[in-house]
Amino acid sequence: xxxxxxxxxxxxxLRTWLSGKDKIKAQEVSWAVGAVKKGxxxxxxxTRGIQTVTLIPGDGIGPxxxxxxxxxxxxxxxxxxWEERNVTAIQGPGGKWMIPPDAKExxxxxxxxLKGPLKTPIAAGHPSMNLLLRKTFDLYxxxxxxxxxxxxxxxxxxxxxxxxxxxxxxxxxxIEHVIVDGVVQSIKLITEQASQRIADYAFEYARNNQRxxxxxxxxxxxxxxxxxxxLRKCREAAEKHKDVKFTEMYLDTVCLNMVQDPTQFDVLxxxxxxxxxxxxxxxxxIGGLGVTPSGNIGANGVAIFESVHGTAPDIxxxxxxxxxxxxxxxxxxxxxxxxxxxxxxxxxxxFDTIRDEKVRTKDLGGNSKCSEFTEAICQRVRDMQ
Amino acid sequence: MTFxxxxxxxxxxxxxxxxxxxxxxxxxxxxxxxYGGRHTVTLIPGDGIGPxxxxxxxxxxxxxxxxxxxxxxxxxxxxxxxxxxxxAIMAIRRNGVALKGNIETNHNLPPxxxxxxxLLRTTLDLYxxxxxxxxxPGVRTRHKxxxxxxxxxxxxxxxxxLEHENVPGVVxxxxxxTKTKSLRIADYAFRAARATGRxxxxxxxxxxxxxxxxxxxxxxxxxxxxxxxxxSFDSMIVDNTTMQLVSRPQQFDVMxxxxxxxxxxxxxCAGLVGGPGLVPGANYGEDYAxxxxxxxxxxxxxxxxxxxxxTAMLLASCLLLDHVKLHAYASMIRRAILSTITETRLHTAxxxxxxxxxxxxxxxxNAVQSTGPQTLSI
Numbered sequence: 001x002x003x004x005x006x007x008x009x010x011x012x013x014l015r016t017w018l019s020g021k022d023k024i025k026a027q028e029v030s031w032a033v034g035a036v037k038k039g040x041x042x043x044x045x046x047t048r049g050i051q052t053v054t055l056i057p058g059d060g061i062g063p064x065x066x067x068x069x070x071x072x073x074x075x076x077x078x079x080x081x082w083e084e085r086n087v088t089a090i091q092g093p094g095g096k097w098m099i100p101p102d103a104k105e106x107x108x109x110x111x112x113x114l115k116g117p118l119k120t121p122i123a124a125g126h127p128s129m130n131l132l133l134r135k136t137f138d139l140y141x142x143x144x145x146x147x148x149x150x151x152x153x154x155x156x157x158x159x160x161x162x163x164x165x166x167x168x169x170x171x172x173x174x175i176e177h178v179i180v181d182g183v184v185q186s187i188k189l190i191t192e193q194a195s196q197r198i199a200d201y202a203f204e205y206a207r208n209n210q211r212x213x214x215x216x217x218x219x220x221x222x223x224x225x226x227x228x229x230x231l232r233k234c235r236e237a238a239e240k241h242k243d244v245k246f247t248e249m250y251l252d253t254v255c256l257n258m259v260q261d262p263t264q265f266d267v268l269x270x271x272x273x274x275x276x277x278x279x280x281x282x283x284x285x286i287g288g289l290g291v292t293p294s295g296n297i298g299a300n301g302v303a304i305f306e307s308v309h310g311t312a313p314d315i316x317x318x319x320x321x322x323x324x325x326x327x328x329x330x331x332x333x334x335x336x337x338x339x340x341x342x343x344x345x346x347x348x349x350x351f352d353t354i355r356d357e358k359v360r361t362k363d364l365g366g367n368s369k370c371s372e373f374t375e376a377i378c379q380r381v382r383d384m385q
Numbered sequence: 386m387t388f389x390x391x392x393x394x395x396x397x398x399x400x401x402x403x404x405x406x407x408x409x410x411x412x413x414x415x416x417x418x419x420y421g422g423r424h425t426v427t428l429i430p431g432d433g434i435g436p437x438x439x440x441x442x443x444x445x446x447x448x449x450x451x452x453x454x455x456x457x458x459x460x461x462x463x464x465x466x467x468x469x470x471x472x473a474i475m476a477i478r479r480n481g482v483a484l485k486g487n488i489e490t491n492h493n494l495p496p497x498x499x500x501x502x503x504l505l506r507t508t509l510d511l512y513x514x515x516x517x518x519x520x521x522p523g524v525r526t527r528h529k530x531x532x533x534x535x536x537x538x539x540x541x542x543x544x545x546x547l548e549h550e551n552v553p554g555v556v557x558x559x560x561x562x563t564k565t566k567s568l569r570i571a572d573y574a575f576r577a578a579r580a581t582g583r584x585x586x587x588x589x590x591x592x593x594x595x596x597x598x599x600x601x602x603x604x605x606x607x608x609x610x611x612x613x614x615x616x617s618f619d620s621m622i623v624d625n626t627t628m629q630l631v632s633r634p635q636q637f638d639v640m641x642x643x644x645x646x647x648x649x650x651x652x653x654c655a656g657l658v659g660g661p662g663l664v665p666g667a668n669y670g671e672d673y674a675x676x677x678x679x680x681x682x683x684x685x686x687x688x689x690x691x692x693x694x695x696t697a698m699l700l701a702s703c704l705l706l707d708h709v710k711l712h713a714y715a716s717m718i719r720r721a722i723l724s725t726i727t728e729t730r731l732h733t734a735x736x737x738x739x740x741x742x743x744x745x746x747x748x749x750x751n752a753v754q755s756t757g758p759q760t761l762s763i
């Protein structure tokens with residue numbers, strides 16, 4: 001049973017029993033008993049105990065930034081227990097690439113995950129690891145809030161927008177063929193179901209986070225049928241959520257206006273490729289991938305929060321990495337789980353440390369090590385308790 | 386074709402193309418449309434701000450006594466039949482050169498209605514879209530000293546308009562990348578870099594995800610790069626490119642890419658140097674050339690308000706003059722435009738000023754009058 005429906009199922013059952021008017025159906029009883037026995041994903045977050053989260057450190061600088069985040073969470077006394085897993089692709093029976101079964105089982109159990117950067121080889125080799133994860137857990141929405149960080153100056157100030165990108169299909173369906181030698185076709189897939197899902201999610205996100213408008217980004221003048229379908233679904237979702245303003249804009253107009261005045265945008269929803277380019281463009285506006293959080297929402301309540309920068313093999317192991325991206329993604333995760341107090345504390349400590357300018361990693365313009373930066377944040381968090 | 390079958394050492398199409406002397410040369414090259422020393426150029430006003438800007442171009446050319454006659458062909462975007470655009474295409478074939486405003490595409494119409502602009506580009510095989518984004522003096526932007534030449538494949542890629550719905554609710558759109566066209570655009574990019582003395586060409590792609598399609602494009606670029614040793618070649622993934630463009634755009638020199646990424650990158654660069662009203666664009670094919678504003682905006686909301694920025698269209702007309710080898714006129718008009726840009730009092734609304742289109746054009750005409758001997762006094 002999804003969400004809090006189990007509670008209403010039991011209440012209805014009680015009401016029927018107490019009123020004595022209608023006959024109690026056996027089916028209803030078994031539903032209610034099943035819901036109570038099994039428990040639901042959301043029910044877990046209401047327990048005052050420790051929440052287990054799957055942690056995927058990743059490659060390159062992944063392990064060191066994961067350790068930094070774990071240390072900060074410990075200092076903040078967040079009720080999180082980490083379960084580390086490795087997701088290097090293995091070839092299953094039948095030659096199909098998949099993630100290791102123990103990682104899959106852990107994610108299915110915990111439902112919430114935090115992921116570091118994973119390596120992706122260019123042109124041939126095994127399929128992209130990130131794509132594989134997305135397909136395995138049906139992570140259909142990639143949410144990237146881009147907010148200007150005070151204390152880290154970029155040419156763009158007052159950026160406050162969210163890009164919501166369809167994550168499973170579109171141009172990244174991975175279906176390519178060589179028709180004749182020298183002619184390659186790549187298929188962009190747009191389905192009604194996926195477009196509807198992402199459009200609904202975008203409006204719900206806007207509603208839950210008090211955002212005023214949603215803009216659909218498309219290129220329907222050229223790709224009439226595919227982006228036309230996506231646009232139709234967005235319009236239908238807009239009809240269902242009349243309290244949120246809906247506009248549609250061409251991809252090139254969005255790019256043009258984004259670099260001139262990013263303050264005019266609020267929530268942007270779009271198919272896969274445009275989302276990839278635009279979300280990275282927005283990340284560039286606030287200071288790059290090293291400071292941008294990101295979350296992937298999937299069906300069945302699964303959510304994986306990740307840092308979107310690369311593995312940075314040139315600085316791996318040298319204690320030079322910047323854990324801000326993974327930390328802000330972890331904060332996004334805390335908010336998703338409802339632990340707003342801890343989220344606010346850690347986020348404030350992080351921003352204060354960056355604003356202070358005394359302890360900054362090399363990519364933010366300072367000279368400190370990763371461990372010093374982490375320690376500074378831990379100290380601030382402890383002072384806040 | 387017998388060359389290919391008889392010679393077993395020919396391994397790639399590139400090699401085949403290099404040995405051009407072994408195949409019969411093309412005997413027919415269309416002559417320039419020059420009658421009595423005057424060029425005839427097709428003018429397609431288009432929609433939105435197109436007609437008023439086309440009018441200003443003609444006004445300026447008449448004032449400067451440029452030996453160019455415009456053959457105006459109107460394309461009605463609301464008509465379902467393709468007669469209008471076919472007439473325009475025939476006119477361009479006749480004259481060889483055109484100046485064009487953007488023709489609006491209503492994206493709520495069914496897929497049988499193809500984008501008129503796209504039709505024009507593919508029928509005339511205008512395979513290279515060249516946009517030169519330069520920081521202009523007098524225009525306030527967040528980034529300074531930008532000088533990027535963007536060369537975008539204009540006829541294939543994601544803009545093939547090949548879509549179908551095999552199963553209801555599932556739409557497939559095909560992105561086609563061919564070796565011949567990728568080699569052609571890469572060769573164009575390197576030749577242009579060599580001709581303008583530029584040192585570095587960057588290929589923009591997404592080959593980590595679209596391994597075959599963009600992988601082929603990248604391979605073709607690398608192959609062509611090997612023939613130009615004095616120009617350094619590197620590649621960058623498109624999302625990283627957009628990020629680098631908004632943080633450090635000065636690092637880029639020449640960029641070559643397939644169609645859709647070209648759309649994104651050219652719009653980002655246009656935004657970085659000051660907006661859609663400042664950058665001209667050119668579409669070059671083997672035999673024809675069409676000039677327009679770089680970002681191809683219709684500007685419906687500001688049509689007929691006398692607030693549009695004429696700079697992009699006027700600079701496009703200068704590119705046209707350069708193409709038909711009227712270099713003196715081109716530099717004269719270009720100098721006048723650049724001197725007007727520095728005058729912030731006359732900036733139009735898109736640059737944050739309050740000047741009107743006609744004021745800007747009048748100022749350009751005054752600048753032309755004060756500099757050259759070839760002008761008429763009003």
